[in-house]
Amino acid sequence: MRVTVSDVVSPSYFVATAAVELGFFEGEGVDAEFVHPPVDVPEALRDGALDFVGASPYGSLSAFPGWRGGKILCALSHFTYWFVAVRADLHAKRGDINALKGLRISAAPRVGLTLKRLLEEAGMDMERDNVRIVPPPPHDHTASWARQGAQAIEEGLADGFWGNGMRVAYAERKGLATLLLDIRRGDGPPAARMYTFPALVTSERLIAEHPEAAAGAVRAIVKTQQALKADPSLAVKAARRLFPSEELEMVSDLIARDAPFYDPTVTEEMIAKATEFARNIGQLTEPVSYERAVATQFRELWKG
DSSP states (O other): OEEEESOSSOSTTHHHHHHHHTTHHHHTTOOOEEOOOOSOHHHHHHHTSOSEEEEOHHHHTTTSGGGOSEEEEEESSOSOOOEEEEEGGGOOOTTOGGGGTTOEEEOOHHHHHHHHHHHHHTTOOTTTTTOEEEOOOOOOTTSOGGGHHHHHHHTTSOSEEEEOHHHHHHHHHTTSEEEEEEGGGTOSOGGGGGSOOOEEEEEHHHHHHOHHHHHHHHHHHHHHHHHHHHOTTHHHHHHTTTSOHHHHHHHHHHHHHHGGGOOOOOOHHHHHHHHHHHHHTTSOSSOOOHHHHBOGGGGGGGGO
């Protein structure tokens, strides 16, 4: 079984990575290998080139029209997990969304949809307030994605960035940026907290053909969450093969910070809010029921 995540060097989906690297998939009888993500992860999942993906539902299910054909197996953690960081020399106050007025914020296209919706929910008018979402700098896919936010500031391409916790930690460590918004912890408009969440996603085809592997994957994620919550230092062992040295030094602290949100449960409210968000950004044209989005036959396994 081939497992990947949207961004390898990121704490956001790290539970899925660790479940393979720490042997929890193997312990559940699932022969799994972690592979680096292809250019189009949703398409690869749909076409069977991937079996399990750790990602945001609105991104990982984009290749399944109406979210038919793909299923959420469990949550890797809860709540929207991205951050806004801005240039350190701006001395912006944490939580002050008005500090973004007149700034260029770097964000990848798909992730940028989340930022745009957040700004709209906060009452910001992109044109009136002169806020621009700009593309990140060109990136070498063999290098660390964590450095892209810092690179955008260093090269003068942006005044801040929207990204995962590793990008913020890296840029802060370099003295280039400070954290402005931590959505998961309540910064920004309240609705943004439930736009999305990190999930383990698979195809309906895999569930039909290999239900025991799907069940094993869920059990592996639950046990990985429990292990990392009990001992965040395990993150170093899980990351050693995949993370560059600087990012490896930071991963335990980032996992310890995120561990309180580790919960495999996917509630009806989570799906209602996530599908509402997907409709607001134009990815869905109709409501999606809880049963269509979630592989509910595995719910009992969330209890561990």
